[in-house]
Amino acid sequence: MISPLEVIELYPQESTRLIGIKYEDFMTLVALAEKRHLEKQAEIEKRKIRLIASGGGRKAEMTPKGEYVYA
Numbered sequence: 417m418i419s420p421l422e423v424i425e426l427y428p429q430e431s432t433r434l435i436g437i438k439y440e441d442f443m444t445l446v447a448l449a450e451k452r453h454l455e456k457q458a459e460i461e462k463r464k465i466r467l468i469a470s471g472g473g474r475k476a477e478m479t480p481k482g483e484y485v486y487a
Contacts, residue, residue: 421446 424431428439435442 420434424434424439424442431437431439431442437445
């Protein structure tokens with residue numbers, strides 16, 4: 417199944433119909449959300465007390481755009 421983000425990237429002219437905002441505005445929001453996510457993750461990592469080394473443990477099921485998880 418194709419993700420909604422991929423549909424919007426394939427057909428940018430349909431973004432207003434699908435989500436109600438222009439493609440350029442949507443991509444700006446996506447970039448801001450990714451930036452905020454990275455800032456939030458950095459803050460969480462800074463305050464975390466680790467029992468297991470960094471990078472250990474179960475991998476996240478959802479990944480940021482561009483990262484692929486091979487099963």
